[in-house]
Amino acid sequence: MICRDLGRTDYQTTLAAMQAFTATRTAETADEIWLTEHNSVYTLGLNRKNVRLPSRVNSQPNIPVVLVDRGGKITYHGIGQVVIYLLIDLKRRNLSVRQLVSKIESSIVDLLAQFGVQSIAKSDAPGVYVNGAKIASLGLRLKNNCCYHGLSLNVDMDLTPFTEIDPCGYVGLKITQTKDCGIDKTPQQIGDLLMNYLKVNFK
Numbered sequence: 001m002i003c004r005d006l007g008r009t010d011y012q013t014t015l016a017a018m019q020a021f022t023a024t025r026t027a028e029t030a031d032e033i034w035l036t037e038h039n040s041v042y043t044l045g046l047n048r049k050n051v052r053l054p055s056r057v058n059s060q061p062n063i064p065v066v067l068v069d070r071g072g073k074i075t076y077h078g079i080g081q082v083v084i085y086l087l088i089d090l091k092r093r094n095l096s097v098r099q100l101v102s103k104i105e106s107s108i109v110d111l112l113a114q115f116g117v118q119s120i121a122k123s124d125a126p127g128v129y130v131n132g133a134k135i136a137s138l139g140l141r142l143k144n145n146c147c148y149h150g151l152s153l154n155v156d157m158d159l160t161p162f163t164e165i166d167p168c169g170y171v172g173l174k175i176t177q178t179k180d181c182g183i184d185k186t187p188q189q190i191g192d193l194l195m196n197y198l199k200v201n202f203k
Helices: 011-024 097-114 160-164 187-201
Strands: 002-009 032-038 041-044 065-067 074-077 081-089 120-122 125-130 133-143 146-154
Touching: 002 011, 002 187, 011 032, 011 065, 011 081, 011 146, 032 187, 081 097, 081 187, 097 120, 097 125, 097 133, 097 146, 097 187
Parallel strands: 002 032, 041 065
Antiparallel strands: 032 081, 041 074, 081 146, 120 125, 125 133, 133 146
16 A cells, blocks of 8 residues: 655545546555645535535635535535545455455544543444544545545644534534644644554455
8 A cells, every 4th residue: 555645635626636536546556545634625425415505605705615526515624634535446445345444443543542532423313523522533435446535633723713613414413633632733743643554454
């Protein structure tokens, strides 16, 4: 598996790169995971029915809403959040979608446990939670048995934009981050550690 640290990237540029990678990959193409961080952006997945759009878009046009081809509803990305995209051939690795999601969630749970933070995954609401508050979100898309998109883990960011939406479609869902859980690590440090856990879990 090839790991790439992209640094800070434009969301739509990275989305286009993921789509192009997936569309042109062959049975011999190595799987990749990309670590990045995005400027403020709301992304709206394919399950768009009854989604509460952020009221702040009109007052803060610098936070765009981008329509995307992943599953799920609406979420927010911003500086201080780790984003990892997983470009994986599920058929070659003999993985079901449920197994894929479980491996991603387990990697996040293992990372948090390293710092003494207990977290859980929920079968009916993908992601990772600490004391009922969501700390990591998942959103995936499959094409020809290959996945793209991935996960976001809140590290040290302004959580205010989450209050303008129903994160992942859940009204009143609380959002937290590693900083508020007592983990004194930068997004880069957390991202590097999480990449290592993913590499181990996807061996």
